[in-house]
Amino acid sequence: MVLLASSRHEVGAKSFPVLVYILVPLLALGLQSLLSLHLNRFDLIDLPLLITIYYAITQREPVSATLVGAVIGIAQDGLTHNALGIFGISKAVIGYSAASVGVRVDTENHGARLLLTFGFTLAQTVVLWLLQRHMLGQQYAWHGVHEVIRAVANALVGVVLFALLDQTRRTEY
Amino acid sequence: MESFFSRYRNALVLITVLVAQVIGLAVQVRRPDPNAPDKGGVRVIRSWVVGIVTPPEMLLHATGRGIRGAWMNYIDLIHVRKQDKELKEELDRLRLEEDSLAEDARQGQRLQALLGFREKYVYRTIAAQVIGTSGTEQSQVLLIDKGSQDGIKPDMPVITPDGIVGKTRDVFRHTSQVLEISDVTSGAGVILEKTRIRGVLRGDTWGQPEIVNVSPDERIQRGEAVLTSGGDAIYPRGLAVGTVERVIPQPEGTLVNVRVRPAANLSRLEEVLVISSTGAEMPSEMQQDLSDAEQKASDVLAEKLPSRADPNAPTDEQQDKPPAGNDADVLPPVKPPQALHPDHYTPSDTPPATDLVPGQRITNAQSAADGNESAPRPTRPQPGPAANTPTTKPAVTPAGPKPKPPATQAAPKPADQSPSPANGTPSTPPPTIPPQGGA
Numbered sequence: 305m306v307l308l309a310s311s312r313h314e315v316g317a318k319s320f321p322v323l324v325y326i327l328v329p330l331l332a333l334g335l336q337s338l339l340s341l342h343l344n345r346f347d348l349i350d351l352p353l354l355i356t357i358y359y360a361i362t363q364r365e366p367v368s369a370t371l372v373g374a375v376i377g378i379a380q381d382g383l384t385h386n387a388l389g390i391f392g393i394s395k396a397v398i399g400y401s402a403a404s405v406g407v408r409v410d411t412e413n414h415g416a417r418l419l420l421t422f423g424f425t426l427a428q429t430v431v432l433w434l435l436q437r438h439m440l441g442q443q444y445a446w447h448g449v450h451e452v453i454r455a456v457a458n459a460l461v462g463v464v465l466f467a468l469l470d471q472t473r474r475t476e477y
Numbered sequence: 478m479e480s481f482f483s484r485y486r487n488a489l490v491l492i493t494v495l496v497a498q499v500i501g502l503a504v505q506v507r508r509p510d511p512n513a514p515d516k517g518g519v520r521v522i523r524s525w526v527v528g529i530v531t532p533p534e535m536l537l538h539a540t541g542r543g544i545r546g547a548w549m550n551y552i553d554l555i556h557v558r559k560q561d562k563e564l565k566e567e568l569d570r571l572r573l574e575e576d577s578l579a580e581d582a583r584q585g586q587r588l589q590a591l592l593g594f595r596e597k598y599v600y601r602t603i604a605a606q607v608i609g610t611s612g613t614e615q616s617q618v619l620l621i622d623k624g625s626q627d628g629i630k631p632d633m634p635v636i637t638p639d640g641i642v643g644k645t646r647d648v649f650r651h652t653s654q655v656l657e658i659s660d661v662t663s664g665a666g667v668i669l670e671k672t673r674i675r676g677v678l679r680g681d682t683w684g685q686p687e688i689v690n691v692s693p694d695e696r697i698q699r700g701e702a703v704l705t706s707g708g709d710a711i712y713p714r715g716l717a718v719g720t721v722e723r724v725i726p727q728p729e730g731t732l733v734n735v736r737v738r739p740a741a742n743l744s745r746l747e748e749v750l751v752i753s754s755t756g757a758e759m760p761s762e763m764q765q766d767l768s769d770a771e772q773k774a775s776d777v778l779a780e781k782l783p784s785r786a787d788p789n790a791p792t793d794e795q796q797d798k799p800p801a802g803n804d805a806d807v808l809p810p811v812k813p814p815q816a817l818h819p820d821h822y823t824p825s826d827t828p829p830a831t832d833l834v835p836g837q838r839i840t841n842a843q844s845a846a847d848g849n850e851s852a853p854r855p856t857r858p859q860p861g862p863a864a865n866t867p868t869t870k871p872a873v874t875p876a877g878p879k880p881k882p883p884a885t886q887a888a889p890k891p892a893d894q895s896p897s898p899a900n901g902t903p904s905t906p907p908p909t910i911p912p913q914g915g916a
Contacts, residue, residue, distance in 0.1 A: 334530045386615065396491065445614075
């Protein structure tokens with residue numbers, strides 16, 4: 305069980321400067337909106353989701369991860385024409401789940417990050433599908449291969465992004 | 478109790494956050510028109526998010542645009558002379574085309590007026606830069622850098638020179654959301670150009686626009702143009718939407734959906750036009766353009782057809798000059814040109830009406846006597862010598878009892894041709910008509 309946290313060092317919570325807490329989500333939202341305009345199929349990538357997962361698995365605090373996910377999700381809803389709360393609910397669930405898993409898993413391992421991001425991307429799709437299709441009665445495209453491709457793409461981008469974000473944190477023991 | 482909250486604190490927070498958002502969702506979904514622009518707290522939250530996210534986007538967009546513009550300007554200068562020549566030639570060709578289309582347009586307006594249609598002309602547009610998207614596949618929304626301060630309101634059509642893009646949805650102070658025609662919740666009234674089949678265009682779940690719930694029709698072919706029908710009261714009629722890509726049968730039912738390839742490249746939009754004002758009257762600028770186009774088209778035509786201004790052609794100054802002594806205000810009568818091969822219908826070949834006799838046939842001899850027999854003319858085969866005999870001569874009466882003169886012969890005749898019986902024996906016997914049916 306290489307991926308499980310085995311020492312106090314591995315489960316030590318990480319903190320970030322306050323500016324990083326504010327600027328990184330905003331930057332993720334802005335880049336998501338801007339790059340989707342210029343790069344074809346960039347909308348497969350969900351930068352706000354990656355930020356939510358990263359904060360959750362590094363903080364390992366379900367309450368703060370839930371709140372951060374909800375705020376980022378509602379902000380993402382603000383850029384769409386959908387009702388506020390669709391991404392808010394899904395990212396709150398993902399944040400809570402990621403923080404809960406992060407306590408038990410070595411999140412410093414790139415393989416673990418890859419698998420976690422892949423799984424949470426699929427989980428968000430399931431939550432969105434449940435919300436939009438069954439709760440709101442809206443149309444939602446569900447295509448298995450497409451969702452797997454999306455999850456793989458997010459996992460690969462996530463590994464690189466998480467490594468970059470690691471440079472901004474400070475470790476607390 | 479305290480231990481319960483501390484023990485399940487994480488789960489309780491999660492449930493509280495989820496319940497609060499579900500209640501918020503329920504309130505938003507219960508609106509009478511879910512597609513209408515947001516109001517109240519939802520609008521405030523959207524305004525905050527857009528207000529925070531868009532300024533960096535606008536800055537990045539402007540920077541990239543400046544760098545790209547500087548480079549493209551340099552590239553453009555290389556080919557500018559060749560392009561200038563090509564554009565001038567194309568401009569001449571377009572003027573000629575516009576001249577011919579202008580008359581069709583006027584005729585169309587007259588017919589539409591007769592039929593009671595109301596054409597919408599675009600009076601005013603606002604150019605805007607696309608600065609972002611929603612960033613998700615579930616929402617085909619664009620962000621533009623013009624808002625209520627620039628005169629934009631919700632439900633204004635957004636177009637490019639290639640075709641329609643969508644309509645404005647939420648309008649903020651400096652930015653606006655544009656709902657693309659490829660979104661599931663959008664809707665635009667469209668019509669197929671050739672088959673004249675009407676329908677509603679909206680996006681499918683993959684962001685592809687299609688005309689939904691159309692009756693199957695074999696005439697719908699790939700490549701047929703799709704135009705706005707004007708039936709949605711948002712898009713002016715006649716704007717390009719796209720072309721038919723393929724017909725998709727619905728899984729259930731007998732109707733089909735028609736997949737449309739958008740005329741505007743929705744994935745590569747940089748600048749759009751927001752139609753802020755339309756009207757039923759043709760704008761004065763457009764009328765001026767039409768009249769200018771007609772004038773310029775005639776000039777271009779004169780340049781391209783030198784035979785119309787042949788310097789060696791004989792002048793018609795003598796014919797055009799009015800006769801001396803006439804009043805200057807009275808125009809001389811227009812004389813038709815001399816016919817090369819005159820016939821019965823040539824004006825100068827017809828004898829004056831005073832020389833014509835009812836029932837008399839015009840012969841070649843008469844025409845030749847008038848001096849107009851300049852060319853041989855085809856003659857119709859005559860039934861006999863009597864056919865060429867003038868009807869004023871009496872016909873030879875066959876042997877047998879003399880028939881009674883018909884009633885028409887009892888009519889009074891001019892004195893110089895048929896003297897009255899009271900004057901004695903007539904010098905010329907009255908014409909007789911052979912009896913019908915033989916002896």
